[in-house]
Amino acid sequence: MYEIFQKYLDEKTILTKAESELIQSFAIIKKLRKRQYLLQEGDIWKYDAFITSGCLRTYSVDEKGSEHVNSFSIEKWWTGDRESLMFQQPSRFNIDAIEDSELILFTHDNFEFLCREIPAFNNMVNTILQKSFIAAQNRIQASLSLTAEEKYLNFITKYPGFASRIPQTMIASYLGMTPETLSRIRKQTAKK
């Protein structure tokens, strides 16, 4: 499924044939079965990972054993733990597959090499990072200013496909509420 990534690159950058081939030469294909881990708490994350198909979730587990979903990532998005990667420290997160998934991994050394050698690639990466940051800011704002119901409505508007692919329990956790609360909210909003 490298073509999906190639297509993504072609949409986001202009690369020479040699550059494209250089990128491809570093790509590691990785398949994950549903429920399989990509990263477990305590591991040091060493990759930059692009999802060609499927859906993953990043979550942490607190002292009481409750899971908190930090993010969902689907096809044509990147995933991983930037903090563990940047500081080479044990991750506080788990990343696992919600669906059978296929990813393309680059070791971080190779990825940095590509960023250095291919300015267009570097620019693409920076743009993605900026958008991720903006999305994180917006999520913080939503968590500060919206009620549980508003958070849910905001979520389904922003990510229309997600509600049907992701178990409600996980969505509830992502939104910072219990599954029961989300279930009741859905019942109410369905009426309207």
Next chain:
Amino acid sequence: MYEIFQKYLDEKTILTKAESELIQSFAIIKKLRKRQYLLQEGDIWKYDAFITSGCLRTYSVDEKGSEHVNSFSIEKWWTGDRESLMFQQPSRFNIDAIEDSELILFTHDNFEFLCREIPAFNNMVNTILQKSFIAAQNRIQASLSLTAEEKYLNFITKYPGFASRIPQTMIASYLGMTPETLSRIRKQTAKK
């Protein structure tokens, strides 16, 4: 106070004399009195802004008129609205000064020019962006998994100087709780 920014650059990058001078040639010094706005909701943000002294807050106002503090920024940090800047759309945020402050502004065109011309500058900017993203992720995690008291303790541990410079009302808003709740938490934790 350009020296503060120069020192910051010297710590984070290695620049030639010519590069340093190029950067300085674009710098716009801006002074803000306490309570003065740097950006108001509806404006389109056009700069990259470095704070040499003082303290600013970024906040939004919801339909009910309540303010929600998105972030605080102090000396040696950057501020602005990346979303408004990136998409050249009206900002949903206000940024104002909590203390008399002094900033260095670069118009975004100039800033992008610097990133293109000076790879070391570009790398510095990317590193900052990555750290900002990591901080945002951590904030999301905290908001999902901590109680009000834990959020406050986490905050003062992470940003030790802030509690004495910033009004409690604003800290409460930043942490997603009411000023009354924060006041009670502080009373309790003071006892221990």
Next chain:
DNA sequence: GTAAAAACTTGATATAGATCAAGTGTTTTG
């Protein structure tokens, strides 16, 4: 295809934190 596991719903009750209200203390500014 069926038993077990996982996901979702619904009701009853509890609680963390919000809201309202009235006070005190502390800056700011003319």
Next chain:
DNA sequence: CAAAACACTTGATCTATATCAAGTTTTTAC
């Protein structure tokens, strides 16, 4: 330096959402 504006505290009460519990539906896996 006085008075207005702002910041903080404390108490009483309320409410959105959590928790606990028991049932139903859907999915998974042999």
